[in-house]
Amino acid sequence: MQPLHDIRVLGVTVFLAGPFLCMNLARFGAEVIKIEVPKRGDPVRGNGPFAGPNGIHSTRQTDQDISTRFLKRTQGVKSISLNLKQAEGRDLFLELAKQSDVVIENLAPGSMQRLGLGYDDVSQANPGIIYCSISGYGQTGPYASWRAHDPQIQGMSGIMDMNGNSDGPPTRIGIFISDLVTPMFAAYSILAALRHKEQTGQGQYLDASMMDTIATLMFMEPLEEAIEQGEPMRTGNDSRGGPTGLYHTQDADIIITVASEEQWQRLCRALEAPELKEDERFATNQARNVNLDALRLEIQQRLGKLTREVAVEQFEKHDVPCAPVRSVSEVMADAHFYQRGTLRPMWHTTLPEPIGGVTAGFPVMFSGQPLPDLSGAPTLGMHNHEIYGKLLGLSGEHIQRLQTQGIV
Template sequence: MRPLDGVKVLDLSRILAGPYCTQYLGEMGADVVKVEPPGHGDDTRNWGPPFVGETDEAVYYLAANRNKRGIVLDLKSERGQEAVRRLAASADVLVENFRPGTLEKWGLGYESLSAVNPRLIHLSITGFGQTGPYRDRPGYDLVAQAMGGVMDLTGEADGPPAKVGLPVADLNAGTWGIIGVLMALQARHLTGRGQYLDVSLLDTQLAWHVYAAGATFYDAPRPRRMGSAHPSIVPYQAYQVADSWLIIAIGSEKLWRAFCGVLGLGIAEEPRFVTNAARAAHRDELNAMLSAVLVTKPADEWMKIFDAASIPAAPINTVDDIYADPWAAEREQIVRLPHPGMGTYVGTGFPVKASDTPARPTSAPPLLGQHTAEVLAEAGYTAEEIAGFLEG
């Protein structure tokens, strides 16, 4: 058994935030039907290079679309709209990321669909939400990172603002979409009714602010760009060693004393460094002392020393490095599934390990329209009607 066995999800979303959400709902057992427009399908099918396999599958598309059955419908046509209504009538969840008002224009908004299926949970993921002055703006990950304060806090102190190396606004919104769907499914157990979920990229960026927001709310000194350094904890950043870089994270006074011991520095009880607050006040001079010692040994040698003393430290891996680490296989963080166009699909694993109802991948991302006939037949369409859909 998987926790969402029996739950039907109608996925009208594209790009990343919505598909990321529905991919993992599928991993938890939901039957996810992904609806794509005819011709080009989800925009990310063309977002490359890289493309892989005999059918030139875009790696970007493959990354967020497994555990789904794929169908093609033209939502701008009456026939496509009617098919969505029929599918939504028996669905538990609908996920979409159209700009506000688009589905209403097609007669597919929450009010219309919930009148037919009061148990329907409708998740809408947009750039800025369904209300407010930015409602109608197009939303992209980079826009949300910029407006949400993330870029201002990312990068070196004397450099320009930088985006995070992964599309964190999209991924964060998709994750909160999963949380919202699970919340609404639980609420439906109590009320018997579905509901509308409004999730935005910008809202979910603000949910990440934690102590940065606190500094603003309490008019305290504001966080600033500091590269890998932490605004409050010292030492807690990347340091250059003899052959590369390591991060070192000293988050307690006990660790600070142990760290000084393995470095052979007799400064643990010095007034300038005896507490974290003191170290933060003397950050530059402390880092100069630490760097002079750390640069004398290579990363592997330091890691053996730090591991033996339980000092939190790590190499700065490339993506290649972490998937080559035996840890990734041991933790089932690499998934392989058969794929009709490329032989074997490879993707990332589900990060929650459940003892009784584990999630598991079931199928590779679908080819464009791969399951159109199958899904429409389940919805009650005749063979002749299905042929009309397939012919366009």
């Protein structure tokens, strides 16, 4: 099943947000062509650890070694080299854009315009183009010129103020959340723009801001109420209300959710603690919130006498939402993810066998038929002859001249 089989994407993308967007469009069958700087490529190509025939290691060992970061972000993508700072390189890009449906870039705002390849320039060559820019703060506004990666966005967006313990400092979320979630918003915005183009023939410019994305996620929650009431932004592993949170058993941690009166009643039965229901401090949801520290202590004292296995079994038996807090190693070893295709082996196009480690699959299963497996990550300029030769009709001698002149 390749619903985007007739869509061609040009990606002037580096690091994570842009490449992640491109890879996910490739999952649905789009032909995604990654534009890279000749001889250097995406900066991530030089970032370890590296994978090769001898496994994964911290430094390069052979010519086949490739960054595992690059592997995880460019599965199924084609690579061509092109110097956009040279006039002939710019012209070649515009020729490619004429035969493409989507352009994606995540350079610093204004970079593509200075190259003469901004939306206005490209749309003159192809009025129907969907052109998507991803940046830290957006193409407009007071912060547009500020440089940013995910850590700066987490700080500026306020999400670090929500994360961490109430008596501790703001804490960065462990994954590059703005680099990963913004491309998701961008992906379905591109699909909406393509649908609009089908109906009207009109192309469109999409301005995706990483900070704006995180802000829209945060303010789904009633943060303004917490601010008004002077409550701490950071709640750590606990909840703003009720005994939802992290608890310690004899041998491991678990996390439970108690978000309703019915769940509270079931929790008391699971703990075999009818006395908690009869305690006036915990008789109502409001009373439980007022006496939350005391309530959590009561629950912890009872859970501390059980093993994780027994505690989870008890909560499951009484239909209380509960799960063990697992290590990343436990998750990687769980057959569930491989059966569903959520985690997959990493591939590199030059090697016949999967490389050690895992990369992400796609978390949605389709009833019709599965999405196709993506090919491995490309070497730099691997598809030059295919794209310049077959798509633009350039001869081998022409491509050789471009290479000699440093254009490709």
